[in-house]
Amino acid sequence: MLSTSLQQAFNEQINHEMASAYLYLSMAAYAESRSLPGFANWMKLQTKEEMGHAMKLYKFVNERGGRVILTAMDTPKADFSSPTELFEEVLKHERQITALINKLYEATLEAKDYAAQVLLHWFIQEQVEEEASASEILETLKMAGEKGHALIMMDRQLARRGQG
Numbered sequence: 001m002l003s004t005s006l007q008q009a010f011n012e013q014i015n016h017e018m019a020s021a022y023l024y025l026s027m028a029a030y031a032e033s034r035s036l037p038g039f040a041n042w043m044k045l046q047t048k049e050e051m052g053h054a055m056k057l058y059k060f061v062n063e064r065g066g067r068v069i070l071t072a073m074d075t076p077k078a079d080f081s082s083p084t085e086l087f088e089e090v091l092k093h094e095r096q097i098t099a100l101i102n103k104l105y106e107a108t109l110e111a112k113d114y115a116a117q118v119l120l121h122w123f124i125q126e127q128v129e130e131e132a133s134a135s136e137i138l139e140t141l142k143m144a145g146e147k148g149h150a151l152i153m154m155d156r157q158l159a160r161r162g163q164g
Contacts, residue, residue: 002064006116009107010061011069016100017054019073021047023093026076027086036151038159039083042137045162046090053123060119082146083154087138094134098127 002010028043061068080086101123108116137158144150 002066007066021050023076038155
């Protein structure tokens, strides 16, 4: 059985994951408005990943006899000055999610909830990958710049995500 305090903490994390999906969908809409379909593709796949994360937590809460309670989400940011700012926001957001996962893990340590700790090991590793991916794209954007061929090549590269 999931303790009341952990149930609340997991519900908060589910909300954060859902809000992440909403943010990435907003970012995809921005990219499409800038005629960057590859960037939009990357963001849409990120949206699906975040929904998957939320559902993984949702399933866990239910399996442990808890109750999922969803709460309202804020309107996500919709405007960015450039693709570089877009990925600066992605990296900043992923770092915030990492901090939230770490805080949740600390709560499971305190509660001595070993099943929750095992689940969160997966999330901790996932966050390492999420931050690395965002950081790599951001650094490439900074090196290549946002004009002409370099941006088009980046867009094409990001369009290939999820194709194999």
